[in-house]
Structure formats: structure tokens, C-alpha cells
Amino acid sequence: MLGLMAGLGFGQTSSQDWADEVLYFVIVDRFADGDLSNNIKVDLDGKGAFHGGDLRGLTQKLPYLSELGITALWITPLVKNIDDYTDAIGFPDWAYHGYWADDFTRLDPRFGTESDLRELIEKAHQRGIKVLLDVVYNHAGYGSHYIQDPATKAWLRYGSACGEDDLTSCIAGLPDFRTEDAQVRDYLINAQLHWAKSFDLDGFRLDTVKHVDHPFWSENRKRLREELQRPFFLVGEVWGGSYQVCDPWFERDEMDAGFDFTFAGNVISFVQGRGRTIAFSRYLQKRHQIRAGYQMAHYLSSHDVPGAFYQLKGDKKRFQMCVALQLSTLGIPVIYYGEEVARIGGDWPDNRSDMPWGDNQTLPGKALPQDTDMFDFYRHWIALRKAHPALMVGTYRELSTDGDVLVFERQDPESGERVWVAANRSGLETTVMVPAQDGISALEDGLNGDRPSLTETGWSLTLAPLQVRVFVTERKP
Ligand SMILES: [Ca+2]
């Protein structure tokens, strides 16, 4: 791998390596509590309180994640966070999410020890699961030691020093690092490089990307490459990001991928019958115009937005359509913890509720039910995606946009494999005719093995109400 990277030049391979990943995003505190001894001021009834989840709990749940089929984990920041809460929003809100750092040079004991982190990464790798650590360069937590310490307080903008633009404003009133200052920049990059060097992490998820200047991101990339000498993936949160919005960071090769803020809204509208079928098809097609070698990570829910299942008011069939389309679309699908067992979520802070563990006694979500049928649905679609690279990286070709049925073809540029995806958003069983295509002699449903027939007018595809099907094609013998 290293030799290949040297030969191709940087920026050519690390992103491609992630084209076949399925990423699972965990808020460590809300997932699984594997060590009661590190629980400090845990309050399971407090929506903004620590709930006790930690690295050891996450490690214990790796078999569950393997069964689901995910191939990479994104975990919330682990560095020491502030010990106080804010009640500006009407209830005590603590740093359980990890985004309010107090000290970038050590781990927060509430999430675990360095040996816990080492064990998580080692055991994840044994299962073929990569680990991305979330890092924040833009700001520190409220009242953090960085603004108390005379040696560092000039490093930040806070109070009346906060600016008005993206780079210098204090997001949610958080002290903003002067990342344009070389001393501050070097401190922050050194601190995060330490974690990348000391642990076998596979990359970083970069927080608040558009609030930090481009020279900082270029330096970050350069230092990581020079000092790690191994593939190290960077996926960045550019708020509101699409492939176009993220392109300035791709153009400068400051990150490999960005989060796609456009997918969820578009797919939810489509399954709700809003907008024309062809509009959704053209949206999907356009996503393929992304700069070569870079990727978008598309999600249905996150810690910052109300999730798709909640927006669809718990409509399971329509949510499953979103899932099936997410898993048959270009990019890196991101599953937000618990979606796969129908955690309903809600508006903030309910979108950060505990992972439901059914009746298996895992804290903090031990009493919350799991929808195992939803889990199986995810498992099958993830397996289908992994079995057919066309679904991950294939080109897009529209086959039918009649009425409420969308049919498109994905073709793997490497193997030539062609796979069809058909989605019926109507509440009625619908049959659509797709004209015969050169080079295709038979179709087979990738999940149940059904083989549609070729009539004089074309392929007759019948879809149940609110169903998505994938057809694997066969060539003429
Ligand atoms: Ca704990």
C-alpha cells in the first residue's frame, strides 16, 4: 500500500480505499456503558447529561456491528472535555458529545483510557472495521482551561473579540481558536497528530471545516502525510455540504471526503411523493459529477439534524425506501447509531438519545426496544451493496421515471457489471416496462432470486407498494 501511494502520488489512493466502506457513527456516551467505574455525574434522566457510554462498551458491541455489516466506525471526540454544564437552553447541557474540549492532550476519563482505545482499534481491525476519530480544531469548550491559562488565553477569540464571519465567529458562543496564528496552528495539529501517531487510527472526521482557514487545512494534511507515512482518511463536515460546496477543499486536497447534507432531504421528499420522479433521478445523476478521487458521505440522520425516521413520523416502509436508496447510491453511506433498530430520535437533543439494546441489559439504553426486522433489512441491503461494487462506485444511467417508479442502472467501470435499482414510491403495486437493453439477457432480484420476464415491449418489473428492488443482470451467453 505504501509503495503504491508513493508511485501514484498522494491524493490518488486514500479516497478510493474508502469507496466500499459503510460508516457507522456513534456518540460514545450514548452507545454502551462497559465500565461503570468511569461514570462521573451520570444522570440517565438528563437529556443533556452524561449517560456513561464508553470505549469499553463500544468494544463489547463490535460483534453486533460486524453482524450488521458495517466496515468503519466514526466515534465522537475523546479528548478531555469541560467538567461544567451550561443551562442557557433551559436544562443542564454537558459535554457528553465530546465537542467541548478542555485539553486536547489527554483522553477524557469518562470515555476510557488509552489502553481502552488501543483495544477498541485492535479488535475493530481484527474484524475488518476501520476507526475514524472525530477531531475539533475550531474551538474549545465553554470556560476551558485554554482561556483561563495566561499562556494560552490569547490563542482564542471570545466575548467581544468574536468576529462576524465564518472563520472568526464564536459558534454557539464557544471560544474560537486563532487558527491563522502559526503557534496556535502548530499546537492544535501537534495535539491531534499525537493521537494519530500513538494509535492505529484510520483517519479523522474533521469538525466545523468551514470555520477554519484553508492554509490550516493544507498544513494539517501535509503534516499528517509527512509524519504518518500511512493512508489516513479525512472526511470533513462542511455545513450544508454537497459535492459542489466541498469542492474548494477537494481542489486543494485538504480532505478526501465531505458529508453530503443534500441527500437526506432529497430522498425523504422523493419517498413522500413530493417533486417529480425525474427530478430525484437527475439529482442522483448529478452527484456523479464530484471531482475524481473524492467522495461524499451521505446520511439519513445525524446528531445535528432530526433524523429521517422521525421526519417520516415513524413510517417504516418509507424509511426503508430511504435506506435502500442510500445503500444503492454513490458515496459512503453513514448509519447513525440506532437507526438500524428504528431508534426514532427527534429534534435536538432527542436525536442523541440512548442506543436501544432491547432486553440485553446493556446500559444506558437497556430498556429501549430494538426493531430486529429493521436490523435485518439493513443487514441485507448492506450485504447487497458489498456484493455488487456497481452499487458503490458504478456510473448512473436513468432507465425509467414513469409516474412514481424510478429505475436506474449502475455499472461498475472496472468489471462492467450492470445492476438495476427500481423504486416504487406509490402506495399501490405497480408494474413498469423497461425497454430491452443491449447485452442483458436475464435479470435476477438480488434479494429473493425472482426473475422478471422479457416481453415484446421490454422487461416487466413489478414492485410492491413502497418497495425498492435491485436486479442483477446477466449477459447473453
Ligand atoms: Ca462508563
Ligand SMILES: [Ca+2]
Ligand atoms: Ca474559527
